[in-house]
Amino acid sequence: MEIEDNVEASVKDKEEKRILKSLAEPLLAWYDANARILPWRENAAPYRVWMSEVMLQQTRVEAVKSYFERFMKALPTIQALAEIDDDALLKLWEGLGYYSRARNVKKTAKIVVEQYGGEFPSNYDDLMELPGIGSYTAGAISSIAFANPVPAVDGNVLRVISRVLASKEDITSQSVKKKVEDELRATMPQLKPGAFNQALMEIGATVCVPNGMAKCEICPLNQLCKANILGIVMDLPKKTPKKPRTIEEKTILVIKSGDKVAIRKRCSKGILAGLYEFPNMEGYLSEKEVLYLVKQMSLSAIRILKLEDSKHIFTHKEWHMIGYVVKVEELEQNNSILKDCFFVEPAEIEERYPIPTAFQRYTKYINIILGNDKFKD
Structure with a gap:
């Protein structure tokens, strides 16, 4: 029985790797044709990528656009961010919520200026050492700004991968997120890793959506997606219910x-x-x-x-x-x-x-x- 289970697990693992390796071609083609025009994509400098990703945490894209443009106009360099008065920074951030993000970006700006000469480190592990930067943001900066093949796994990506693989694992679990990061790191393309990560995020934001009916009929992954093939898209992903506020x-x-x-x-x-x-x-x-x-x-x-x-x-x-x-x-x-x-x-x-x-x-x-x-x- 144990041997049979091991064989079944091995077959499942190989199938998942095959599917994940097959994502790049249709994803990148779709992204080239359908990527939204967003201000932070026009110039993917590390500072701009970082600020956009911090602002987009818990905030809708449409709301972030004007904040981002106004922020970049007021603080065009990381040096300017490091030197701004706290009240002035919070006033710029007013309405974005989660104000600890604003305090963390100033802390990070000071470190980048003092320890890295005002230039973001490109290495994923170095980015992870900075205040307020977790695995997702480090992956986004490293892949989008520096073209390093590291994953950037957020809620959108977890939902897409959960459905593509028909996984019934709880995506609120940190171990599941780590597993998806490891799987994508092993299978994502070495060329255009930033576009690959952004394509996964974009699919999750506009096609494989979190609320309402997923738009499987226009999804470039519909022939690979096991949940679509099995007819269980709306049953996934699995999440532990949040505690009442x-x-x-x-x-x-x-x-x-x-x-x-x-x-x-x-x-x-x-x-x-x-x-x-x-x-x-x-x-x-x-x-x-x-x-x-x-x-x-x-x-x-x-x-x-x-x-x-x-x-x-x-x-x-x-x-x-x-x-x-x-x-x-x-x-x-x-x-x-x-x-x-x-x-x-x-x-x-x-x-x-x-x-x-x-x-x-x-x-x-x-x-x-x-x-x-x-x-x-």
């Missing part, structure tokens, strides 16, 4: 004094670290409780207005928010700082202070627009 209830205060509004800086650790926010408290406060709290801040409330509820979803938690606008008597110039809050003009917020989109529902009450929405026609 924890829910946190909050009360947001838009405190206005004349033309100014109160904001404060979040602490340097934890979620949304180092960003600015409206004063807020845990739990749902009543109007009476808010007025008492405002009085404790040595402010005199003139009127209070209950605002609509809002919700913001993070990776592992949700904020369920209620809000109030509180109009207070105008302060003397030397009394514009209260505990951890300070009052600023809305124009200053738009220009200088990065506010996370978690508070976007309430920014309209001070007539400011956040992130990418500022640049829409």
Whole structure:
């Protein structure tokens, strides 16, 4: 029985390698004809490849385009990124979310400038040593910018490979991801490795899609895809269900004094670290409780207005928010700082202070627009 199992496993392994080696030709031909025109593909310099891949983590391609172009205009070199003020960097990043990415890119920029003379290392292992760069990003930079034959395996690639091989292994498992990386490293083409990786990502993003019906009829891999042949495409990939997000209830205060509004800086650790926010408290406060709290801040409330509820979803938690606008008597110039809050003009917020989109529902009450929405026609 053990011998039979070993023989079956060997046959399966050889078949999978044959299929994976057969991917390059149809993939590259399809990619040449169908690749989307994206700003970071026009010039595949390592700095540009890196920034695009970091921005694309957890963010849609269409949303990233304008961010990327604006970022490259403001910070055209890795030296400029290494030297930028933290608040200015977070303001550029405002609306992209996952702000730890922004802090990590500055850390990495400093290391590249100080240890590599401002030039990215081409070696995959050296790239992996840099802050915020994992196996996928290292593979993307090394293959796309330096033409090294190393895989770049993200969620799109895992889905495509899972379906092509009709694999029922859990793609959320790190061991499964490592196995796919090893398999692709052994079978991917030595020529055009960057285009091969991008083609796999592109197929996953536009054809072998994560939500809705896969477009098997136009997929260049449909004759090789075992899931398509077996009619089980929509049963794959297999994933362990995510744990339910924890829910946190909050009360947001838009405190206005004349033309100014109160904001404060979040602490340097934890979620949304180092960003600015409206004063807020845990739990749902009543109007009476808010007025008492405002009085404790040595402010005199003139009127209070209950605002609509809002919700913001993070990776592992949700904020369920209620809000109030509180109009207070105008302060003397030397009394514009209260505990951890300070009052600023809305124009200053738009220009200088990065506010996370978690508070976007309430920014309209001070007539400011956040992130990418500022640049829409």
